[in-house]
Amino acid sequence: MGRLAEWLDRQEFRLGIPTNVAFALRQCLEEAVVNLIDYTPVTEGEDIAVELGWQGDLLVATVEDPGPPFDLLSAPVPIPAISLELAVPGGWGIHLIRCFADQIGYETAGGRNRLTLGFSRFKAAAEDFP
């Protein structure tokens, strides 16, 4: 994960990603890849691949993995706990992806899951995002 963070540092510079878009992108990719590492039985010789690039004013990130099919859009929205006693941490990563990505797509092809996340260049102006 440390190398993903460093790769993102370099891409932010190379692709000229605006600050708020970079924050949203990092939030989503951290959560997506951690989720895969935690729940996907990746074996030797298989990998998780991330691609990133602009398509017009949309920054598009794709995450491919060889695990069992899983569409995060189908995951339930976590219910905020009303007290610490009742709080059961979990499901927050997927929730954050849904909050921060402007577009989310999912497909399976060739035995691989493909998650596509889109981030508008104008994210800062479009949302109540500090």
Next chain:
Amino acid sequence: MNAFTGIQLVGFGPFLEDAITMDMQIIAISQDTVKVALTGRLDVEGSGIIDLPFNTVVGSNRNILVDLSAVTFVASIAIRTLVLGAKTLERRGKKLLLLNPQPKVEYVLKMIGVTDLLPIVRDENEAVAVFSS
């Protein structure tokens, strides 16, 4: 498209010289209260760095003020660590508060809906008042 391939990574360049690492300082405020000042990114890597020392502080059975003013990013795994710490402290009659998170970090906390579980204070005086209440 620029590609990143995980798990089996090859061909990566040198680490960025300005890559931010996570730093954790523990400062006693009083006999019953300690401030944990964090600096850097609380991403998966940063969370891994603080997990053990933070849980050791939780185990010391004191109120904890987590200073987030120098934290630029927070992943859900780090929020999980904070919530679990707060749960442990509450069972022992103690509290965990967050001090001055940066706007984007606070936004993430609100998106997850944990600001009632991890109350935010703006200065140490306010924290002392809450700990005393």
